[in-house]
Amino acid sequence: MRSARQPVNVKSVTNPHHMPTFRNAPVDLVVDVRSHLEYWLGHLPEAVCIPVNSIVEDLPKRPGVTTDSRILVYCGSGARSANAAEMLKSIGFKRVVDGGGIEQARHGLA
Secondary structure, X not given: OXXXXXXXXXXXXXXXXXXXXXXXXXXXXXXXXXXXXXXXXXXXXXXXXXXXXXXXXXXXXXOOOOOOOEEEEEEOOOHHHHHHHHHHHHOOOOEEEEEEEHHHHHHHEO
């Protein structure tokens, strides 16, 4: 069993052939940009935790992530995810989607 703090590769969550979709578009990685504590208290099953204050440094280091990866970011209310999406776009990520707050992201994710 994984601890809540360990990053999880989206494609290895439960079914290695399942790729999540957000509003009917495929997503390579779902990122919760809240703090590790907030993530530990509850997160979307497909998500990895990369807090917004370290996303520019940490996301590019993830194995298999490129500037062409389809990245969905979400947070608690939508403010941090909007900030994270803009930060990622500013360093060259081309396919970043701001999922908004956790409940909004939950409803759009399949």
